[in-house]
Amino acid sequence: MTEQEPVRSDFIREIIENDLATGKHGGRVQTRFPPEPNGYLHVGHAKAICLNFGIARQYGGKCNLRFDDTNPTKEETEYVDSIMEDVRWLGFEWDGLYYASDYFEQLYQWAVQLIEAGKAFVCDLTADQVREFRGSPMEAGRPSPFRDRPVGENLDLFRRMRAGEFPDGARTLRAKVDMASPNINLRDPVLYRILHATHHRTGDAWCIYPMYDFAHGQCDSIEQITHSICTLEFEIHRPLYDWFIRELGIFAPRQIEFARLNLTYTVMSKRKLLQLVQENFVSGWDDPRMPTIAGMRRRGYTPEGLRAFCATIGVTKFNSLTDVALLEHHLRDDLNRRALRVMAVLDPIKVVIDNYPEGQSEELDAINNPEDASMGTRKVPFSREIYIERDDFREDPPKKFFRLAPGREVRLRYAYFLRCERVVKDEATGEIKELHCTYDPATRGGNAPDGRKVQATIHWVSVPQSLAVEVRDYDRLYLKEDTNDLGENEDWRTHINPKSLIVNTSARVEPGLAQARIGTAYQFERQGYYCLDSVDVTRDRLVFNRTVGLKDSWAKIEKRGV
């Protein structure tokens, strides 16, 4: 990431600047990005990553990557690996790499400390009973009958919980806070539960695991996090974290909450993304339709585009729904600068140029990127038979349609003026089989010496040299704009778009694309940005993913009704 990328200020940066100005923490800024390794990172995480790592970079601070791995039943090494890869791909490098599980022993000792101070107790209530005793938001809870268990007994029981003497769920360690608090998190929350499960890092060393609430704040404290940035739903947990920090007498980070990203037509919950994968709605976490970082990378999104998007959406405490068009705008903005222009005919119709000598071919110069002259030029072959886009011809052209039609002349990009003379149709179906045209040899390169103008320039490929490729076009995965807006008892899957993937096997591209490389952005001129698929390409089959389409003002005109 270049240091020059613009950073807009926000309420969190204001807090930090204020802390810096007043000398809090001696000018030190330490943040962290704390994912749970139970799924792949998505674009919402990208916002959090840009925030935490971006702040550290901006203020000369540090940012750790810490895996919140306190629940062995859901976490896997595969996710740890993917998360590290995605953070790096986005353009960030962590200072410290930690796991909550690194701190299990310390956390255990702190639990013992709370027991000794009479602030925690071992509770024998079942999960159902705990729920019942907890009360509701409207009514106070009742204390557990085990709340006043003597310290010595608590210590003994907790030690035996660790030693594996009890089955899952038999007992918990709970904090003694306030059963009458209007904040339910303070009603004697569970600190430790018994879970005879193998942890992806600590193996079978433990059979009791700390709850997130008992781990997160203290992990931040251990790492001397100055600003602990998290999403809004943890706001109500903050008093609990502060309580632990105070009772334990340890370093106090400041937690600041911001609103998570919501995008139109985009499923963002980890639970739903996991469902999409497990129920085969998509091919995997990296399916190009997924809003995961891995999916977007495979789709052809760029780190720069994603970062630019994150920089403009801002950071607030307001629950908003960002238009996915804004993401696409930043993507196009970046891709426009970097993409190699090529010609590809997605839905070919054959054109025979009757006055072009049979058996002849030639090479024409084409510009690789009009936005960047340093990307040079290339040669594209031209011959008597070419393919053009079926959409670029209308037998009976509507008003404002500028492209090819009988008797009309257009420019073939980088080649010649072409006039349509005759249409050949299938007698039975009426389908257009091919076009017979003539070209003007004097217009080689694309300009007429007599100064004559054409209304349109269309792309094309030469039939004999063209390459047949597979092109995958993606549409939104979800049909409803607000994916969180669901009726009572409504299954969110009913709104999954059944046509989110369209595989096109009849596309033809210019021959130079035989050397296409994974990770390179291409613009199929007049159509969109594409990239080679990183998974399904084989030696004899090129597969291109449509990253995002170009803005199409003709489509707009046509849609309005001419």
Next chain:
RNA sequence: UGGCCCUUGGUGUAACGGUAGCACGACUGACUCUGGAUCAGUUAGUCUAGGUUCAAAUCCUAGAGGGCCAGCCA
């Protein structure tokens, strides 16, 4: 019938008691060998009601609307 947080054009945001600005979208127009890009322009906003003040998007009160919280998930 609880507690906490939030509310600025269609959307995302800025304005920190003193001219409501920016971006996206939409719409015009110019230009163009991509109906792309670019450029110029138009559109449209402070949730409501009171109060404080010379002055309120900003402070106070009430209301309306939205979000979160009753996992041995994070």
